[in-house]
Amino acid sequence: MIRIFEIKKKNSVSLFIGMLLVTLFTLIACNSIEDKNHNFVTNYGVSFSDQMGDKSFTNFPSRIASFSPEITEIIYALGSGGQIVAINDSSDYPLETAFLPKLGFMNINVESIIKYDPNLIILTAGFEEVAHKLIGLGYQVIFFDAPKNITQLYDNIITMGKILDNHDGSEALVADLQSQMNKTLLEVSKVKVQDKKTLFLEIDPMLYTASDNSFIGSLLKLANVTNIAASVAGSFPQVSLEFIIDSNPDIILLADTDFGTSVENVLQRDTWKNITAVKNKNIYAIEADWISRAGPRFILGLQQIISLVYEIEFAD
Numbered sequence: 001m002i003r004i005f006e007i008k009k010k011n012s013v014s015l016f017i018g019m020l021l022v023t024l025f026t027l028i029a030c031n032s033i034e035d036k037n038h039n040f041v042t043n044y045g046v047s048f049s050d051q052m053g054d055k056s057f058t059n060f061p062s063r064i065a066s067f068s069p070e071i072t073e074i075i076y077a078l079g080s081g082g083q084i085v086a087i088n089d090s091s092d093y094p095l096e097t098a099f100l101p102k103l104g105f106m107n108i109n110v111e112s113i114i115k116y117d118p119n120l121i122i123l124t125a126g127f128e129e130v131a132h133k134l135i136g137l138g139y140q141v142i143f144f145d146a147p148k149n150i151t152q153l154y155d156n157i158i159t160m161g162k163i164l165d166n167h168d169g170s171e172a173l174v175a176d177l178q179s180q181m182n183k184t185l186l187e188v189s190k191v192k193v194q195d196k197k198t199l200f201l202e203i204d205p206m207l208y209t210a211s212d213n214s215f216i217g218s219l220l221k222l223a224n225v226t227n228i229a230a231s232v233a234g235s236f237p238q239v240s241l242e243f244i245i246d247s248n249p250d251i252i253l254l255a256d257t258d259f260g261t262s263v264e265n266v267l268q269r270d271t272w273k274n275i276t277a278v279k280n281k282n283i284y285a286i287e288a289d290w291i292s293r294a295g296p297r298f299i300l301g302l303q304q305i306i307s308l309v310y311e312i313e314f315a316d
Contacts, residue, residue, distance in 0.1 A: 046162055052131060052143045059140060061120030061163060065113050066091065067103070068124045068144055070295035074160050077296045078169045086116045093289065093297070110134060120163070147294040148235070149218040150181070156294070173296065180299045181222075184314065188224045188306045197309050198226040200249040200277070202266075203288070204256050208238045215294045216255075223305040225251070241271060251309050252277040255288040284308040 044060040064080075066072045067088040075081055076094050084097075089105045091097050103112045106126060110133050113121060121141045123131045134141045142163065147153045154174045161170020201209050201220065210216035212227065214235040220227040228247035229239055252275075254261055263283045272278045286308065290301030303314045 044165065046165075048159055048162060050143045050159070051145045052128075052135075052141075055140075055142065057120070057140045057163065059119045060165065061140070063116070063118045064120045064122065065103075065116055065118035066122040067108055067127065068122050069093070069289075070293040071122050071124075071144055071156065071160065072097065073293065073295035073297065074157055074173075075164070077173055078157075078161060078164055078166050080164050080166065083164075085118055086113070110137070114139070147215050148213060149215065150222075150298070153215070153294045153298065154178075157296075177296060177299060181302070184299065184303055184306065185222060187312050187314070188222075188310065191224050191310055195310075196224060196226060197250040198228055198247065199251040199253060199309065200228050200244055200247065201253045202256055202261065203236065203292075204238075205259050205261050206238060207241065207244070208236050210236055215298075216291050219291055219298065219302050219305065222302060223309065225305070225309055245271075245275060248275055249277050250280075250282060252283045253305065253308065254283065254285045255291065257285045258288065 045056070045058050047054070047056045049055065062083055064075065064084045065086040066075060066084055069088070069091045072084065072087055072091040073093055075084060076096070081094070081096055084100060086101045086103055087097055088108060089102045091100075091102070101116065108127065108130065110130055113130075113134065114137070119140060121131075121134055121139055123134075123141060123143050125145050128143075131141050131143050142159075144156060147156060154177070157170050157174050158167075161167050161173075164170075199220065201216065203209055203216070209229045209232075210220070210227070211232045211234060212218070212221060212230045217227060217230065217235075221230070228244070228249050229237060232239060252266060254263065254266065263285060266272060266283050267278060267281065269278075277283055286304055287301060290297050290304060306312050307314065
């Protein structure tokens, strides 16, 4: 009889231990989430600061709503594009973004965002009110202002790597971009001082351009050109025709072909005919997204500027 009792007692203990383990694994599962490689990220927690202040996130971002084209590109470059559930209309790269819901441009609101049940929402300048409302509702929101130089771009990449629990990937991406940039700058540094070109960049038919106080302006500086609007007040100032004529740039770059501007249009502008760039037909259209988006493709924009201005070729 004693022997039978001992067996029952052992079975009861085993059952208790089994139930305890099931409960433990359930608790772990509830506080874990699969990352992009189907590995469990346990005890997720990250603290950082953005343009709206100090933040602490406790939920792994498995469902991301991104309303920043450049941050969307960064997320894909870090291998986490599959976690994005919604974007804005201007997020069109890489090609996979074509299959995502697009929620407008400047008309994005709280209701349109939360219906996709995101656990990370990425917003930029112009959406401060929406950001405050979402934070008040308990959503994880990160707010990015537009970088004004390469260093700030790298900071954004590292921050996203931290949030995505992919620090190694973000470090590797920054290192790769730095390596490409260093090689690019080495080539353009060979341009002699007397051969340095003056340049006007048109980003809008109403003669808006970029100063040094902008990401685009920082790229022009790295490209070893003299931006005629470098010191004009504001990040994207509107200049006058007289200003352009008086500055007499050697090169004109057009980043406004989406607005119907073309090289032919500029050549036909009667009031521009005495500008050196027009007389010599040194007018070129460029890929606006490469230079306007502070994302991984900036290196292509920098190389394109250098290639067009100084005829320096870069390997694909």
